[in-house]
Amino acid sequence: MTGVIEPGEYLEFVWAAYGLTVLGVGGLIAFILAERALASRHLKREEDEADK
Amino acid sequence: MISYLANPKRFEAFARIAIPVCGGLALLLIAAGLWFGLLDSPPDRYQGDTIRIMYVHVPAAWLGLGLYLAMAVASFVYFIWRHNLADVAATALAPVGAVFAAICLVTGAIWGKPTWTVWWVWDARLTSMLIQFLLFLGYIALRAAIEDERLAARSAAILAMVGLVNLPIVRFSVEWWDGLLHQGATVFRADGPAIHGSQLLPLMIMVFGFTFLAGWMVLYRMRSAIMSRKAGNLQRIREAKA
Secondary structure (H helix, E strand, C coil): CCHHHCCCCCHHHHHHHHHHHHHHHHHHHHHHHHHHHHHHHHHHHHHHHHHC | CHHHHCCHHHHHHHHHHHHHHHHHHHHHHHHHHHHHHHHHCCCECCCEHHHHHHHHHHHHHHHHHHHHHHHHHHHHHHHHHCCHHHHHHHHHHHHHHHHHHHHHHHHHHHHHHHHHCCCCCCCHHHHHHHHHHHHHHHHHHHHHHCCCHHHHHHHHHHHHHHHHHHHHHHHHHHHHCCCCCCCCCCCCCCCCCCCCHHHHHHHHHHHHHHHHHHHHHHHHHHHHHHHHHHHHHHHHHHHHHC
């Protein structure tokens, strides 16, 4: 078991592909969580207003 | 199943269980897939270590197509039966599908450079996949551009259904056109997969891992959208009273 730990030809392409995938998926997850936080705050504010 | 989940309360109960299950399975499978794909599987005889790009490129490509199909089906359900939850699903699917299609295109270009010596060629597979990505962007842009919610939903649903035409072109382009730089099908073939078991295992683990991740993302977004619509309705009632 050596895989990508051992130096190999074109490994920089492999790391670039995985790095950009992490960036894309990570960015999307951050967007999804931020979207939820916004929706949650909006709903709480409106529910509080309705309770008044 | 679709009509059962069309009830918002049933969907809420389903999502409460499905979201953590999908998230947990995605984490486990992707961790296992990375271990097998990056460390345990051997380099390819011809492509060397660059074959490891396949373990993110292929799942992203399949999801780019699968999520579009799901978006078109949800759009169809909304268009015919006017069910709001189907529209919520289609809207939730679009950015997730766009990101996976983008990952497919970018990782494909990175894989193409050492393999074909070029980042990009305008062959049928690459071009039709780019169109697939643009269809997702078109859907998102169309929804954002029209202020009337119902008109936006209907217009976007039509675009999603029309865009279905591109799916078989992406899928069968490698069979319909000769002399493409992109390789032909290697997993779904009449005579069985054409790749070694040591490569097929991490590939399939990553495919399932990415699928559960996309499931988590879509269900999570759907719940956020439902909360947002609920807040919007309360706001409209409050403003009407004032």
